[in-house]
Amino acid sequence: MPERAASTRLYWAIGAVLLAAGLIVLPHLLSFSQQEILVLLTINVLLVCSYRLLTLTGEWSLAHAVMMGVGAYGSALAAKTLGLPVPLAMLVGAGVAGIVAFLLSFPLLRMKGFYFLIGSFAAGEIIRLVWKWSELTWLFGGPKGIKLIPPFPDIPILSIEFYDPANYYYLCLVVVTLSLVILYRIEHSRIGLTFHAIHWQDKLAQSVGVNTFRYRMLAFVVSAFFAGLAGALYAHYVGTVNPSRFGVEEMVYILIWAIVGGTATFYGPILGVVALTVLNEVVLRALNVDQMRPMLYGAILIISILFLPNGLESLVPKIKAWIAGRKQKRAVGKEQPAE
Numbered sequence: 445m446p447e448r449a450a451s452t453r454l455y456w457a458i459g460a461v462l463l464a465a466g467l468i469v470l471p472h473l474l475s476f477s478q479q480e481i482l483v484l485l486t487i488n489v490l491l492v493c494s495y496r497l498l499t500l501t502g503e504w505s506l507a508h509a510v511m512m513g514v515g516a517y518g519s520a521l522a523a524k525t526l527g528l529p530v531p532l533a534m535l536v537g538a539g540v541a542g543i544v545a546f547l548l549s550f551p552l553l554r555m556k557g558f559y560f561l562i563g564s565f566a567a568g569e570i571i572r573l574v575w576k577w578s579e580l581t582w583l584f585g586g587p588k589g590i591k592l593i594p595p596f597p598d599i600p601i602l603s604i605e606f607y608d609p610a611n612y613y614y615l616c617l618v619v620v621t622l623s624l625v626i627l628y629r630i631e632h633s634r635i636g637l638t639f640h641a642i643h644w645q646d647k648l649a650q651s652v653g654v655n656t657f658r659y660r661m662l663a664f665v666v667s668a669f670f671a672g673l674a675g676a677l678y679a680h681y682v683g684t685v686n687p688s689r690f691g692v693e694e695m696v697y698i699l700i701w702a703i704v705g706g707t708a709t710f711y712g713p714i715l716g717v718v719a720l721t722v723l724n725e726v727v728l729r730a731l732n733v734d735q736m737r738p739m740l741y742g743a744i745l746i747i748s749i750l751f752l753p754n755g756l757e758s759l760v761p762k763i764k765a766w767i768a769g770r771k772q773k774r775a776v777g778k779e780q781p782a783e
Contacts (some may be wrong), residue, residue, distance in 0.1 A: 479609035486616040491712040494670035502643035507568035513690030515541040515672020516679035534676035541672025549661040556606040591685025706755020744755040
């Protein structure tokens with residue numbers, strides 16, 4: 445058994461090294477436009493994983509894309525209007541998203557299930573209307589949004605210029621990796637176990653002294669913080685933000701990524717966003733049917749619910765079992781003496 449555990453750890457270590465090497469080399473194998481898609485994919489990985497943290501408590505929000513927008517607007521205003529350094533402005537934007545989620549949690553988290561879903565949608569639309577409000581155009585830019593957002597500062601000493609998508613991808617990769625480590629540690633801590641308990645047996649958890657409101661609030665705020673960080677990364681890469689970018693369509697994509705990938709495991713949503721991004725950017729663009737993406741995404745969602753209700757993540761143990769079965773058959777074949 446100790447040898448088996450050591451062998452498993454070795455395989456995981458080798459897999460992690462190969463994955464890291466692949467992620468480092470990947471942008472050099474792609475064209476300029478594909479590198480830009482890779483940057484947005486990396487940002488979306490953080491977005492959908494932060495959303496999964498909220499689903500651990502059993503709640504599904506329709507305001508997560510707006511929380512991303514709050515982080516993007518907050519970071520853009522902090523850098524452009526207040527003149528803060530961009531790295532600090534990003535943290536400010538993420539913090540603003542967390543604060544907004546904290547304030548929204550008081551009315552929203554008094555609702556559950558379907559009512560929370562609709563309430564979060566209404567709250568998100570109110571925030572988007574504030575961004576569009578003509579009286580606040582001087583601050584948020586109205587429907588056109590904020591333009592000429594300061595980019596992430598270059599590092600002349602190392603000759604690193606972040607207008608290059610490959611360099612910005614590495615920046616996003618570092619930020620997203622650190623964020624995913626934090627999210628993973630939260631989920632596998634006592635706090636994360638409490639989130640699961642609230643999801644499956646909230647009355648029982650409450651009966652043993654768990655303050656379910658505070659834990660649901662914590663999940664909502666932390667998920668909004670990291671969604672805001674994803675929005676800040678987006679804003680300083682694209683250079684502009686507007687209300688339509690964080691509307692219902694974007695929220696639908698987040699839901700589909702999570703559902704198609706699955707939310708029972710940490711890697712499920714990552715599988716969903718990667719698979720559907722590759723499908724969209726490689727297959728649909730090659731077939732010149734990119735305008736049909738909403739219809740095809742809807743079809744994929746229906747097919748996934750019918751034939752793969754637990755998401756793409758449910759295929760992983762089946763693949764592992766198939767590989768283990770093949771190895772066992774080979775081992776048995778070697779042990780049998782030849783006649």
